[in-house]
Amino acid sequence: MASLGSPPRRVTVDTDQARRLIGEQFPRWAELPIRPVAKSGWDNITFHLGDAMLVRLPSAAEYALAVEKEQRWLPALTPQLPLPVPVPLAQGVPGAGYPFPWSIYRWLDGESASPDGVGDPVRFALDLAGFLAALQSVDAAEGPQPGKHNWFRGGTLRTFDDLVQRALATLGGHVDADVVREIWKTALEAPWDGVDVWFHGDVAPGNLLLSKGNLSAVIDFGSCGVGDPACDTAIAWTLLTDEGRRAFRDRLAVDEATWARGRGWALWKTLHTCAQTLGEADEEARRVLDGILANG
Numbered sequence: 695m696a697s698l699g700s701p702p703r704r705v706t707v708d709t710d711q712a713r714r715l716i717g718e719q720f721p722r723w724a725e726l727p728i729r730p731v732a733k734s735g736w737d738n739i740t741f742h743l744g745d746a747m748l749v750r751l752p753s754a755a756e757y758a759l760a761v762e763k764e765q766r767w768l769p770a771l772t773p774q775l776p777l778p779v780p781v782p783l784a785q786g787v788p789g790a791g792y793p794f795p796w797s798i799y800r801w802l803d804g805e806s807a808s809p810d811g812v813g814d815p816v817r818f819a820l821d822l823a824g825f826l827a828a829l830q831s832v833d834a835a836e837g838p839q840p841g842k843h844n845w846f847r848g849g850t851l852r853t854f855d856d857l858v859q860r861a862l863a864t865l866g867g868h869v870d871a872d873v874v875r876e877i878w879k880t881a882l883e884a885p886w887d888g889v890d891v892w893f894h895g896d897v898a899p900g901n902l903l904l905s906k907g908n909l910s911a912v913i914d915f916g917s918c919g920v921g922d923p924a925c926d927t928a929i930a931w932t933l934l935t936d937e938g939r940r941a942f943r944d945r946l947a948v949d950e951a952t953w954a955r956g957r958g959w960a961l962w963k964t965l966h967t968c969a970q971t972l973g974e975a976d977e978e979a980r981r982v983l984d985g986i987l988a989n990g
């Protein structure tokens with residue numbers, strides 16, 4: 695397991711290798727065309743399989759820890775949620791030179807969410823909050839606790855304190871360190887009642903799909919689990935408008951402590967990104983950071 699903040703050792707997969715995996719393990723689909731998706735994510739290398747399926751291959755051992763979890767839990771979560779989520783159709787095993795377990799899913803149409811792509815920011819915020827409220831209402835008794843499989847989402851923010859301190863040291867005078875430390879201190883001290891609920895773990899623009907400007911699906915449950923749901927509120931600062939943020943909080947009935955922890959989740963992730971891209975033209979990360987510092 696790579697340490698927090700250090701990149702995992704990733705593998706590459708080309709189309710021929712993916713085709714061999716399908717042919718060896720799922721011959722009933724061997725004749726379907728396979729091609730890379732237009733924009734593959736970091737955690738998984740993704741291919742279209744025919745017109746209705748998706749091949750999802752973890753890019754590192756750390757990400758492969760989520761495969762069996764998603765295979766087990768997504769079928770149970772799906773009927774209890776108000777929006778489509780990925781439906782696993784099959785689970786593959788290492789082969790054709792590829793070292794990890796992998797999955798085949800049903801394809802979900804849509805474009806990744808973006809500030810410009812969202813039609814009505816308040817409706818979007820309310821729809822997302824409604825989805826998360828439904829997820830949180832699912833029985834969490836046997837769900838997966840925070841751990842290596844989800845990079846400790848749903849656990850204590852103190853896990854990420856070293857990342858915050860290193861990011862501040864890297865960024866130097868590029869951020870208001872006093873403001874950052876105050877927000878971070880408040881987040882660390884905000885209590886959680888300890889009641890486990892389901893969370894997605896990576897509610898980010900790339901995992902929220904739009905159709906005609908509206909939220910149409912939520913994908914990539916690799917970081918899901920049960921624990922503190924504050925991590926799922928980070929999206930309030932990273933994508934939502936001011937009005938949308940208020941509507942989102944009201945719909946989810948988020949208390950002060952959970953809101954403070956959610957702001958902390960948004961802060962550490964964005965600080966880390968800004969530190970990694972210092973000197974590059976990452977205007978989006980800087981815009982998000984400015985919003986986190988300005989809006990409580």
